[in-house]
Amino acid sequence: MAADQNPSSSAAPEQPPQKPLSSKDAKKKKDEKKDDDLSEEDLELKQKLELYVERVQDTDPGVQKLALESMRQEIRSATSSMTSVPKPLKFLRPHYGTLKNFYEQMPDSDLKKLLADILSVLALTMSLEGERESLKFRLVGSDGDIGSWGHEYVRNLAGEIAQEFQKRQYEDMPIDALMELVQQIVAFHMKHNAEPEAVDLLMEVEDLDLLVEHVDNSNFKRACLYLTSSASYLPSPDDVLALDIAYTIYIKFDYLASALRIALHLDNTQYVKQVYASTDDILLKKQFSYIIARHGLPLEIDEEIAADENDREALQDIVNNTRLSEGYLALARDIEVMEPKSPDDIYKVHLIDGRASASSSLDSARQNLAATFVNAFVNAGFGQDKLMTAPAESSSGGSSGSWLFKNKEHGKASAAASLGMIHLWDVDSGLSQIDKYLHSTDNHVVAGALLGVGIVNCGIKNDCDPALALLIDFLDREDTTIRIGAILGLGIAYAGTHKDELKVRLSNILGDPKTTLEVLVFAAISLGLVFVGSCNEEIAQSIIFALMERSDTELGDALTRLLPVALGLLYLGKQDSVEATAEVSKTFNEKIQKYCDVTLMSLAYAGTGNVLKVQKLLGICSHHLEKGETHQGPAVLGIALIAMAEELGMEMAVRSLERLLQYGEQNIRRAVPLALGVLCISNPKVTVMDTLSRLSHDADSEVSMAAIIALGLIGAGTNNARIAGMLRNLSSYYYKEAGHLFCVRIAQGLVHLGKGLLTLSPYHSDRFLLCPMALAGLVTVLHACLDMKSIILGKYHYMLYALVLAMQPRMLMTVDEDLKPLSVPVRVGQAVDVVGQAGRPKTITGFQTHSTPVLLAAGERAELATEKYIPLSPVLEGYVILKENPEYHEDN
Numbered sequence: 001m002a003a004d005q006n007p008s009s010s011a012a013p014e015q016p017p018q019k020p021l022s023s024k025d026a027k028k029k030k031d032e033k034k035d036d037d038l039s040e041e042d043l044e045l046k047q048k049l050e051l052y053v054e055r056v057q058d059t060d061p062g063v064q065k066l067a068l069e070s071m072r073q074e075i076r077s078a079t080s081s082m083t084s085v086p087k088p089l090k091f092l093r094p095h096y097g098t099l100k101n102f103y104e105q106m107p108d109s110d111l112k113k114l115l116a117d118i119l120s121v122l123a124l125t126m127s128l129e130g131e132r133e134s135l136k137f138r139l140v141g142s143d144g145d146i147g148s149w150g151h152e153y154v155r156n157l158a159g160e161i162a163q164e165f166q167k168r169q170y171e172d173m174p175i176d177a178l179m180e181l182v183q184q185i186v187a188f189h190m191k192h193n194a195e196p197e198a199v200d201l202l203m204e205v206e207d208l209d210l211l212v213e214h215v216d217n218s219n220f221k222r223a224c225l226y227l228t229s230s231a232s233y234l235p236s237p238d239d240v241l242a243l244d245i246a247y248t249i250y251i252k253f254d255y256l257a258s259a260l261r262i263a264l265h266l267d268n269t270q271y272v273k274q275v276y277a278s279t280d281d282i283l284l285k286k287q288f289s290y291i292i293a294r295h296g297l298p299l300e301i302d303e304e305i306a307a308d309e310n311d312r313e314a315l316q317d318i319v320n321n322t323r324l325s326e327g328y329l330a331l332a333r334d335i336e337v338m339e340p341k342s343p344d345d346i347y348k349v350h351l352i353d354g355r356a357s358a359s360s361s362l363d364s365a366r367q368n369l370a371a372t373f374v375n376a377f378v379n380a381g382f383g384q385d386k387l388m389t390a391p392a393e394s395s396s397g398g399s400s401g402s403w404l405f406k407n408k409e410h411g412k413a414s415a416a417a418s419l420g421m422i423h424l425w426d427v428d429s430g431l432s433q434i435d436k437y438l439h440s441t442d443n444h445v446v447a448g449a450l451l452g453v454g455i456v457n458c459g460i461k462n463d464c465d466p467a468l469a470l471l472i473d474f475l476d477r478e479d480t481t482i483r484i485g486a487i488l489g490l491g492i493a494y495a496g497t498h499k500d501e502l503k504v505r506l507s508n509i510l511g512d513p514k515t516t517l518e519v520l521v522f523a524a525i526s527l528g529l530v531f532v533g534s535c536n537e538e539i540a541q542s543i544i545f546a547l548m549e550r551s552d553t554e555l556g557d558a559l560t561r562l563l564p565v566a567l568g569l570l571y572l573g574k575q576d577s578v579e580a581t582a583e584v585s586k587t588f589n590e591k592i593q594k595y596c597d598v599t600l601m602s603l604a605y606a607g608t609g610n611v612l613k614v615q616k617l618l619g620i621c622s623h624h625l626e627k628g629e630t631h632q633g634p635a636v637l638g639i640a641l642i643a644m645a646e647e648l649g650m651e652m653a654v655r656s657l658e659r660l661l662q663y664g665e666q667n668i669r670r671a672v673p674l675a676l677g678v679l680c681i682s683n684p685k686v687t688v689m690d691t692l693s694r695l696s697h698d699a700d701s702e703v704s705m706a707a708i709i710a711l712g713l714i715g716a717g718t719n720n721a722r723i724a725g726m727l728r729n730l731s732s733y734y735y736k737e738a739g740h741l742f743c744v745r746i747a748q749g750l751v752h753l754g755k756g757l758l759t760l761s762p763y764h765s766d767r768f769l770l771c772p773m774a775l776a777g778l779v780t781v782l783h784a785c786l787d788m789k790s791i792i793l794g795k796y797h798y799m800l801y802a803l804v805l806a807m808q809p810r811m812l813m814t815v816d817e818d819l820k821p822l823s824v825p826v827r828v829g830q831a832v833d834v835v836g837q838a839g840r841p842k843t844i845t846g847f848q849t850h851s852t853p854v855l856l857a858a859g860e861r862a863e864l865a866t867e868k869y870i871p872l873s874p875v876l877e878g879y880v881i882l883k884e885n886p887e888y889h890e891d892n
Contacts, residue, residue, distance in 0.1 A: 046091045049074065053095045057102050061111060068114045075121055076148060089125050096126040116141035121149050124156050135160040139177050146181075147188045158185050158197065162204035175205075183210065190214045195223040196836040199230070203238070208245045212252065220253050222836075228262065228768070229835045232609050232646045236575060240266065247271060251278060257873050260288050264295050264769055267533070267573075272297070276305040283817055283881055285311070287872040289318035290879040294764055294808070296459060296773045298497045320461040323819075325425035327879065328381050328757070328809045330821055331853045337755045341378050342386040343371040346748050348724075352732045365408040366738050369415075370745035372407060373800060376418035377749035380758060380807060383426055388419050389433065404437075409444055410795040413485060416448025417801055420455030424804065430456035431466060438470070447485030450474055451798060454489025458804045459773070467493035468501065475505055483509075484522045488798070491526025495805050496773040502530050503539060510542045513549075520546055521559045521566075525780060528569030529805070532776040535577045536570055543567045544584055547592065555591040558790040561630070564596035565783045568603030569776050578604035594631040602638020603779060607762075607770040609645030614653070617642070621660055621668055633671040633786045636660060640675035641779065644763075645770075650679055654688060661695075670702045674782050677710030681778070682759040682810075683858035684720045693726050697733070705743045705788045712747025717810065718857065719756035727751065739793050746800065759810040760803060761858065766831070766875045777805025812862050813879050814852040814871075822882055823851045824866055831861035 038046065052074075055067035071088075078086035092099075096119075103119060106112045120137035127133035134156055138146070146154055161178055168175050182205055189198035202208045215223050227246040231239040243262050250259035256275050263271030272292070276285055285306060292299055301316045317323070332338050371387070379385035387403045407415045416437045423430030434456070437449035450471055457467040467490065474486035487509070490502055509515055509523040524543050531539055547563050554560055564585070571578040578600050585596040598620060605613045620635040636657070643653035657672050657679075664672070673695050680688045692714070695707035708730060715723035727748050734740035753760070762774035784791045784799045791799060816822040829847025844861050856862060862876040868890075869882035 042087060045074070045087060049088060049091045050095070053092070053098065056099065056115065061109075064111055065114075068111060068118065071118055072114070075118065076150075085125055089122060092122055093126060096122050110142070113140070113142040117144065121153055124153055130163075132160045132164055135164055135181075138181065146184055147192075151192070151194075154185055154188055155197065157181070158189075158201045161185070162201065165205045179205070179207070182207070186210060186214050190216075190219055190223075193219065193222075193838060195219055196226045199223060199226050203234075203242075208241060211245055212248055215249055215253075217253065220249050221255070224249050224255075224258065225834075226836055228265075229833075236608075236610075251275070254278070255874075256284060257287060257291065260291055261765055261768060261875070264292070264297065269297075269299070272299065273304060282306070282311050282314075283883060284872055285315055286318055286819070287881045289315045290881070291765070291873065293319050293321045293324070294771075294878045295769055296496050296771050298461065320463075321425070321459055322427075322462070324460065324809075325381065327811070327813050327821075327853075328425065329383070331757060331809060331811045331813065331855075332382060332755070334853050335757070335855070337757070338382065338384075340382065340385045341752070341755065343374040343378075343745075343749075346374055346378055346752050347731065347745075348728060352728050365406075365411055366742055367745075368403075368406045369411040369797065370742050372403075372411070372415045372418050373797075374745055374749035374752075376421035376801075378752045378755060380421050380754045380804075381424035381426070381809075382755070383423050383429060385422050388415070388422060404445065410481070410797070412442060412444040413448035413451065413481065414798045414801075416445050417451040417455060417485075417798055419449075420452030421801065421804060423456050424458065424807070425456070425460055427456055427460055427462060427466060431470075443479045443481050446474075447479075447481040448798070450482065450485035451489045451492075451801060454491070454493040455801055455804050457493035458495070458807075461497065468499075472501075472505065475509065480516055480519055483519050487519065487522045487526050488801075491522075491529040492777075492802065492804060495529040495776060496532050498531055498534050498536075503527070503536070506530075507539065507542045510546045517550075517554055517557060518559060521562050524563050524566035525569075528566035529773070529776050529780070529802075532569050533572045533574055533772045534570060535574055540567060540570055540581050543570075544581070547588060547596070550589075550592075552589070552591065555589055558787040559796070560592065561595060561787070562780070562783060564592065564599040564634075565603070565780060567596070568600045569779065571600065571604040572772055572776060572779070573607050573770065574604055575608060575610070576604075594629070595634060598631045598638060599634045599783075602634055602641055605638075606641035606775060606779070607645050608642060609649045610642055611649075614639055614642050614649075614656075618656060621664060624665060625667075630667060630786075632665065632668045634783065636664075636668055636671035636675045637678070637779075637782055637786070640679045641775075644679055644681075646767075653679055658691070661691075666700060666703075669698075669700065670706055671786060673703065673707035673710040674713075674785055677713035678778060678782055680714045681806075682714070682716045682718060682761045684715045684718055684723055688714060689723060689726075696726070696730055701737075701740070702788060705740060706785060708740065708743040708747050709785055709788075709792075712750030713760065715747075715751040716760040717750075717753035717756060717758040717807075719752055723751050724748070739789070742793060743788070750803075753807065754809070757809055757811065757855065758807045759858070760806045761808075762806055764808070765877060766861065768875075771806075771808075774806035774808070777802045809878075810856050811878070812852055812854050812856055812876050814869075814882050815879060816882060817884075819881070821853070822869075823853075824864060824869060824882065825849050825851050826854060826862045826876065827865045828854055828856065828860055828862045831859055 052067045052071045055063050058064055074088045078088050099119060103112065103115050106115065116137045120134050120141055123134035123137060138157060146157065161182060165175060165178055182201060185201060186198045199211065202210055211223060224246040227242045231242045234242055243266055247259050247262040250262065256278055260272065260275045263275055276288060279285065299319050301312050301319060306312045306315055375385050375387045404412055404415045419434050420430060423433060431453065434449050434452045437445050440446050453467055453470050471486045471489050474482055477483055487506065494502060506523045506527045510520060524546060527539050543563060543566055550560060567581065571581065582597060582600050585600060586593060588596055601613060602617065617635045617638045621632055625632065639653055639656065643649040654676065657675055660668050661672050673692055676688050676692060692707045692711050696704050696711065698704040698707065711723055711726060727744055731741060731744045734744060760778065762771050762778060763769065764771060780802045781800060812826065814822050814824050827844060827847040827849050829844035832843055832845050834841045834843055844863060849865050854862065856877060864871060868885055868888045870885050872881045872883060
């Protein structure tokens with residue numbers, strides 16, 4: 001902003017050309033003209049200030065003092081509103097040098113400090129870039145209140161302190177004087193609702209702990225909101241520090257539910273217990289338990305958490321998720337979708353042009369297998385469907401048996417397992433339904449039933465461990481299929497529980513030289529799921545040995561590539577902890593070494609948003625490789641897994657993936673659709689949808705199959721009409737291609753997942769928490785889809801059931817103090833990011849008012865539309881306990 005010339009409305013009329021003036025004359029002329037332009041008040045002010053400047057240089061200290069005081073008064077009264085450069089600063093500009101020189105000659109005195117203060121403010125507009133004069137004079141000036149000079153001055157000082165701090169640290173100079181100033185500035189910012197600026201300054205001077213002293217009841221929420229949302233952009237270990245401080249502040253102000261969310265984000269069980277211990281309110285503890293159950297943390301409720309035995313039982317019940325099925329079915333009844341749906345209701349064949357109906361004669365076993373999956377996905381958790389549990393009044397095994405035997409061999413396994421999906425979370429009735437298949441003479445049926453037992457128990461913990469009791473005996477059977485069913489069943493049932501019994505049993509299978517490759521791979525994957533993110537060294541060792549002992553031909557097998565995935569799951573999201581294992585992986589056979597390296601890195605940093613790792617993976621994708629190299633597929637998936645942490649990263653990753661599509665090799669292009677699918681999982685963004693629609697007609701069959709599955713993933717559980725239409729058209733386009741048609745069917749099942757009540761997104765609690773089990777299930781399926789033909793379209797299609805780990809109802813269920821459903825009006829709308837905004841901005845936009853229970857789509861947020869109740873959780877998602885508001889009075 002030019003501070004010298006004052007824009008004037010009365011421009012002087014044009015003069016006829018005159019002889020050129022000498023530079024001195026020109027300057028004089030210009031000054032005169034400038035004086036003419038000023039209004040009378042301004043002119044008076046200018047002359048007054050010039051007089052002060054002369055008087056400051058007077059020999060008499062009394063005159064000096066008066067002049068300085070008057071000058072300070074003028075500047076202060078003008079700097080309060082900083083919309084343009086204040087006039088005193090503008091008029092004193094030419095005298096800045098004069099005052100500075102005079103300052104150098106002054107003897108030390110209070111007057112000198114007073115002048116330093118004024119110079120410090122003048123330096124705001126006068127000093128050169130990088131000189132930091134404002135700060136220099138501030139440090140030698142008087143210790144008065146800095147806020148009185150105005151916001152802009154304080155802001156400028158904060159910027160200079162950050163630079164000076166770095167310089168002093170680099171040169172090992174003392175920083176005490178700076179830190180005193182920081183204290184003042186932070187106090188000023190916190191008082192004036194500028195929490196983000198206070199936090200930024202403290203981050204720059206690496207002293208966030210100071211924040212805890214300066215926050216108060218009025219601003220702690222905003223300060224913490226800024227800390228938690230900036231954490232996803234900070235490099236490690238600063239991000240953990242920021243969250244730690246936010247946790248401390250929440251605990252200090254007794255805002256415990258938010259403290260719990262941070263404890264879960266940090267994956268710190270000590271903190272979780274501390275949150276429980278900080279309150280005696282049993283209702284609050286129940287709300288914490290609901291949050292923990294949704295996150296899937298295996299927590300033992302002990303004496304420290306709740307002293308009373310009945311309370312302990314009640315809390316453990318909630319943590320074990322035993323009520324999930326009940327709430328889910330209540331939601332379904334409320335929305336009136338209890339009616340079971342058949343696959344034909346989903347395919348809607350009547351809406352497609354004639355030729356699709358002719359396809360029914362094609363490979364009917366594959367068609368039936370597809371229908372099995374569609375049926376399982378659509379009726380997931382409803383306990384009834386039209387294929388497997390259809391009315392069996394006529395005879396004890398009525399029609400359910402007949403559908404089972406419309407599948408061939410390994411197809412029967414998936415059909416039997418689908419019963420587990422249909423009775424999802426309802427352990428009692430699910431086990432009684434599956435029980436009859438456990439005694440079948442057909443090994444495939446038994447294997448499927450074992451997997452079904454695992455699926456029913458997914459995410460539900462139980463003191464008597466029915467899944468373990470039923471499945472453990474089948475681990476050592478002769479038959480490979482049965483062993484795989486039992487192993488995968490245990491992996492799904494106990495994902496994330498870190499159960500030691502399973503470590504021993506499954507590690508033995510890994511170490512046994514007689515174990516076949518398939519059993520070995522599934523044992524490793526199950527260990528990865530059960531001990532997800534545990535960084536367990538022993539298990540890592542067993543998987544590494546298993547990898548090292550594979551022969552060359554076995555390393556070429558598509559299944560072997562799931563071993564590095566199993567190893568990576570142990571370190572899911574644990575960042576640097578993977579490094580020792582990654583070093584070991586460099587010694588593997590070169591066939592799998594790079595694959596393992598990339599997979600480990602991409603899983604260890606999944607959900608962290610680490611930009612450097614994304615760049616590294618993009619670098620890997622830019623190489624042009626010889627035939628037979630496969631490690632770029634996991635690299636592409638890795639980009640998506642790391643970048644899914646926050647919105648900005650997601651958008652950038654989508655753009656980078658577009659580039660890879662245009663310039664990448666074939667094996668990169670095959671992975672791109674899957675990466676897009678996981679970036680926008682259960683969140684059908686139109687741009688991504690269009691890209692995938694284009695790829696679903698790609699010349700390369702692997703690319704088009706991956707794109708079709710990805711369409712299912714981005715629409716998972718949304719009933720999105722546009723995707724459903726695309727898939728119907730694809731089913732008639734590919735009516736002769738059995739493989740493609742199978743993928744279309746799977747995608748159709750996913751879009752209508754749980755009749756639109758479920759989501760596959762691993763994020764919850766306002767996209768703040770990432771559920772490790774859910775991510776582990778998705779990662780396993782995505783890696784299986786990298787080699788569609790040999791795994792998903794081969795005989796391992798039951799790997800698709802690993803998606804059950806990510807299935808969660810996308811509901812808001814409000815309950816009263818006795819945990820009975822309570823219907824209240826809520827507003828549901830698009831979530832708005834209000835971090836660092838002034839005032840009390842609205843957190844949702846374009847809302848509609850519904851009464852609970854309600855469904856929440858991706859990117860939506862709910863808030864109570866009544867003041868009669870107080871929610872015990874800051875984020876309205878899943879189960880929320882409402883407490884009556886004692887201050888509420890109904891208006892008559």
